[in-house]
Amino acid sequence: MKSPQHLFLFTAAPIVASAYTLHHQQRHPSFAVHNTHPYPQQRSSSRSLYRTDVDPSTLDVLTTSITNSLSDISNKIASRGKQEETHSSESSSSSSLFPAAGGVTLRQAEVEHGMPWKNSVDPKAYADDDDDLLYMKFWEWQMDFMEENLTDLQIVSCTNEDGTDFSHNINKEKKARIVNVCATSKEYRKIRMTYYDAGDNTQVFNAVWYPDPEYNLPVLGIDLLAFNRKKYLAIVDFQPIHDEEKDHSNTYEHLLKPIKEKYDSLKGRMSSKFYDETQHFSEQMLFARFDDEDIVSRDLFPAFKSYVKTHLNLIRSTERRPEDVDMVLSKIKAYDTYSAERDPATGLFAAMYGKEWAEDFVHDFLFSMSVRAEEGATPPANPFMGGGGPPRQGGGNPHAPQQQQPRP
Missing domain, CATH: 3.40.1500.20 (oxygen-dependent coproporphyrinogen oxidase)
Incomplete structure (x- = not known):
């Protein structure tokens, strides 16, 4: 699977070609990866970048802005990836949720x-x-x-x-x-x-x-x-x-x-x-x-x-x-x-x-954090659920088996 940096290599060219639009585009970590229309609807500003009469300093400013934007986006994606990895690890170790x-x-x-x-x-x-x-x-x-x-x-x-x-x-x-x-x-x-x-x-x-x-x-x-x-x-x-x-x-x-x-x-x-x-x-x-x-x-x-x-x-x-x-x-x-x-x-x-x-x-x-016995769970006797009739009179713990099953 390509890293976020590799993904940006494939998306950088169209973004550079529309530098002005990107500079004013709301930044989102998934913008370059998931936007199905990477090219802005207004193309006049992107075409102007290739005109010979453009002030070089303007292009330098826009290029610097793009570089900083891409770096910021890349860092956000990397950070988000680490957070998701940490969350996944914690979930797996704690409850498998x-x-x-x-x-x-x-x-x-x-x-x-x-x-x-x-x-x-x-x-x-x-x-x-x-x-x-x-x-x-x-x-x-x-x-x-x-x-x-x-x-x-x-x-x-x-x-x-x-x-x-x-x-x-x-x-x-x-x-x-x-x-x-x-x-x-x-x-x-x-x-x-x-x-x-x-x-x-x-x-x-x-x-x-x-x-x-x-x-x-x-x-x-x-x-x-x-x-x-x-x-x-x-x-x-x-x-x-x-x-x-x-x-x-x-x-x-x-x-x-x-x-x-x-x-x-x-x-x-x-x-x-x-x-x-x-x-x-x-x-x-x-x-x-x-x-x-x-x-x-x-x-x-x-x-x-x-x-x-x-x-x-x-x-x-x-x-x-x-x-x-x-x-x-x-x-x-x-x-x-x-x-x-x-x-x-x-x-x-x-x-x-x-x-x-x-x-x-x-x-x-x-009970998703429970530890199973090596031989597997032994279903306790259950005399009153699923066809076994009602609980016996005279109390008794509702969660406890009426007869404890021996373990090997």
Whole structure:
């Protein structure tokens, strides 16, 4: 591939021939490379350069101006190339995130697979119910909130390095589909959203908001599930990346407590039988198991919106600390690895879309900074998603497997 300097050799002649026009042309790093009409429309000034009666000093001034302009443009392109190379290296080492090709917008990514869906993939699902996609309003509200409130919002590709596209998958035989969108902004390194629709069997909305690593702050985690429209599970939390709240740049539980106090239905506690709830869960986590669907709209939806707004406000009130980036990314790596090893959805996705797809999805998309075990991920037992029935009564950690799978 030719260097920027070589490219300018091929474009310099026509630019010299139109020196006056170039001198007044708005300078842009890609001008000489991408302009499909390198010759100006007005050619009188360029022809005058070859007249014998032109003052030599004028030509010297114009030539000097051109030389300086080309040097300036070349330096800008070289600088931009180094920045892109650095960004690519950082993205690869931190999370394998990269912008989607073609400048895809948030709305374009959303509608690519028909989102927001209006009806379930299963035509038998709640034929008499207009609300067969229970959590779609959470998806729609979050999309609107991101678009209206985040700075420099960009879509991130859902394709991993092996070329697997995780943006959509469907099992027509089992009537189950999944859609994913991933974005980045100045406030957040990564925001991923997932909607899983399996008709009257399972409805899931999941989202995780990772702050930019210059903010030493908790991750916002959202997990909302419905089983047979009889049993419901909800978790919304500022998930700490440190063992102690005080080790974050700002404390935050005092911001969440007044919100949680409004909703008695969301004050449940998960069992510690399989899970250490002090690790990556806060004291103000919204947690609920319930069988009254009215709670979704009455309590869960407004509480969810309040937690999302509060998380963004926390970021905006926190000073950036570039010196913390390496430390924060190491904590996120530990968080992702911990979560990937225990994600209860792995078994469901393996059953629906195959083990290889499920493992790659968990490690390359859901928790993209996780470290895989050498023998590969072992899907945990998953007794309540994807046809296994509702969660058992009496609590239990929503993210933990009911039975820990031994590793070789």
